[in-house]
Amino acid sequence: MTLLYVFSKAVYFPGSFTKAFFEHLFCRLFGVNIYAADHYITRNALSGHVAMLPAETPSKSFFVCFLPMLCNLFFGFPAFAAGVLTLGFMGVDVIDPLSGLFCPLFIVYCLLYLFGASFLCSLFPYTEDAVHMWKMLYSKDSTASLSGKIFAFLPACLLVAGAYLEKYAIPFLASVAYLVFLILT
Numbered sequence: 001m002t003l004l005y006v007f008s009k010a011v012y013f014p015g016s017f018t019k020a021f022f023e024h025l026f027c028r029l030f031g032v033n034i035y036a037a038d039h040y041i042t043r044n045a046l047s048g049h050v051a052m053l054p055a056e057t058p059s060k061s062f063f064v065c066f067l068p069m070l071c072n073l074f075f076g077f078p079a080f081a082a083g084v085l086t087l088g089f090m091g092v093d094v095i096d097p098l099s100g101l102f103c104p105l106f107i108v109y110c111l112l113y114l115f116g117a118s119f120l121c122s123l124f125p126y127t128e129d130a131v132h133m134w135k136m137l138y139s140k141d142s143t144a145s146l147s148g149k150i151f152a153f154l155p156a157c158l159l160v161a162g163a164y165l166e167k168y169a170i171p172f173l174a175s176v177a178y179l180v181f182l183i184l185t
Contacts, residue, residue: 002045008172009047012118015072016041016048019122022068023050030060045167049126058136058144062152065125065133065159076119083113087182094183110179117175124162134160 009016020040027034027050036051055061086092086109096103124130137144137152144152165171 004169004172005045005167006043006047008121008169009041012114012121012172013041014115015076015118015120015122018075018119019048019068019072020050022071023052023064023125026064026067027052030055030064032060032064046126048122049129052129054132055136058133058142058148058152061129061133061136062156065129066155069123069125069159069162072119072123076116076123078116079112080116080120083109083111083116084182087113087179110183113179113182117179121166121171121175123171124166125159127163127167130160130163 017040020037024034024037024040026032032055033053034050035053036046040050041047052064055064086105092103092106092109094103094106095101125133134156136142137149137156142149
């Protein structure tokens with residue numbers, strides 16, 4: 001599955017690159033040590049991520065996983081929504097139904113969809129980082145406060161589940177399948 005994962009990160013490189021950039025940025029802001037960030041897009045399972053040492057505190061671990069996801073969501077959702085709304089709900093098609101001519105806006109909306117999908121397919125942290133975050137928050141040796149555990153529970157569940165889904169390129173396959181569905185219907 002690593003080959004499909006690396007392929008998805010290469011195809012959707014704008015989102016992969018910005019996700020790694022935001023991970024790098026937030027690691028520096030929170031003082032989490034990075035040992036490999038020379039290439040954001042690589043040919044291994046770390047493609048679209050930076051290799052960081054485990055964070056020392058539960059809050060640092062949570063925010064280093066959560067804030068890059070939030071940034072990619074902020075940049076990707078508007079473009080993705082524009083593509084989905086125009087292609088799926090407003091019925092923009094390759095051929096304009098009134099004139100019978102080619103509709104160049106169809107290409108623009110497909111590109112918007114793909115650009116937004118590239119960000120949305122790179123939301124989640126590296127699997128090992130997400131598992132470390134979960135252990136820092138919810139293991140029996142955790143130093144996190146009860147209010148912190150309650151506040152972080154749903155986002156932490158989302159981050160761990162999403163990290164495993166992204167590891168097997170499920171968001172990439174779903175976005176391609178949905179684009180094909182929008183174009184064919």
